Amino acid sequence: MKRYQWIRLGVSGLFLVGLFGCGDGGIHDVSQWMKEVRQQTRVSIKPLSEPKKFTPFSYDAKGREDPYSPNKLAVALAKSKKDGGSIRPDLERRREALESYPLDNLRMVGTLAKPGLTFALLQADKSVFQVKVGNYIGQNLGMIVKITDTEVELKEIVQDASGEWVEREAKLELQETQK
Numbered sequence: 001m002k003r004y005q006w007i008r009l010g011v012s013g014l015f016l017v018g019l020f021g022c023g024d025g026g027i028h029d030v031s032q033w034m035k036e037v038r039q040q041t042r043v044s045i046k047p048l049s050e051p052k053k054f055t056p057f058s059y060d061a062k063g064r065e066d067p068y069s070p071n072k073l074a075v076a077l078a079k080s081k082k083d084g085g086s087i088r089p090d091l092e093r094r095r096e097a098l099e100s101y102p103l104d105n106l107r108m109v110g111t112l113a114k115p116g117l118t119f120a121l122l123q124a125d126k127s128v129f130q131v132k133v134g135n136y137i138g139q140n141l142g143m144i145v146k147i148t149d150t151e152v153e154l155k156e157i158v159q160d161a162s163g164e165w166v167e168r169e170a171k172l173e174l175q176e177t178q179k
Contacts (some may be wrong), residue, residue, distance in 0.1 A: 015098060015160040032065065035157060036073065067126075087157060087165040087166060087167055088165060089141045089157045089165060095136075096124065096135060096136045096137070097129065098124060098129055098131065098135070098136070098137040098138070099137060099138065099139065099141075100137050100139070101124045101137070101139070102138060102139050103136065103137070103139075103140075103142065103170060104140040105124060105125075106122050106123070106124050106137060106138070106172060107122065107123045107124075107175045108120055108121070108122055108123075108151065108152055108173060108174045109122070109123045109128060109174070109175060110119050110173045110174070111147065111148075111149055112130065117132065118132070118133075118147045118148075119131065119132050119147070120132075120144070120147045120152045120172075122137065122152070122172070130153070131147075132144070132147070133145060133147060137152075137154065138154070138156060138160070138170070140156040140157065140158050140170075141155040141156060141158075142155065142156040142157075142170060143155055147178070150173060150174045151171050151172060151173045151174060152169050152171060152172045153170075153171045154169070154171065154172075155167050155168070155169055155170075156168050156169075156170055162165065
């Protein structure tokens with residue numbers, strides 16, 4: 001009998017589920033509302049603006065000299081040599097001790113001051129050197145131009161990509177030791 005009751009209960013449950021599935025569940029109301037909204041809504045699309053008129057540019061360089069011509073470059077090179085304004089390092093001078101070290105290996109560790117003269121203390125490897133304005137340091141012909149309590153400013157002379165000598169500024173800042 002219990003089996004019969006379970007079957008009867010299952011069949012009645014399926015019947016109820018079937019009855020609920022037959023209803024539209026409010027879909028008819030939603031579809032009616034969507035139809036009304038579509039009829040009331042007016043779509044307005046702004047027209048596209050006129051495209052800008054393209055005016056082609058014609059490059060006419062027939063009567064002009066090529067900026068990269070060998071003749072023009074030779075004239076400019078001769079003019080720079082004649083002017084003598086180009087930078088030239090003094091390669092004949094005697095080298096100083098700190099010129100064998102790259103700037104990355106030099107550390108400023110302090111300063112010494114006398115009346116009218118300031119010295120910087122630079123450490124290279126485990127040695128400390130005393131330098132003043134006018135001394136050369138580093139591997140790029142760097143000459144010290146200014147010494148302050150916190151840094152040493154120098155001008156290096158290096159070759160650029162075209163082989164010309166140019167000046168560039170560099171500096172060493174005071175490195176504090178941690179104990």
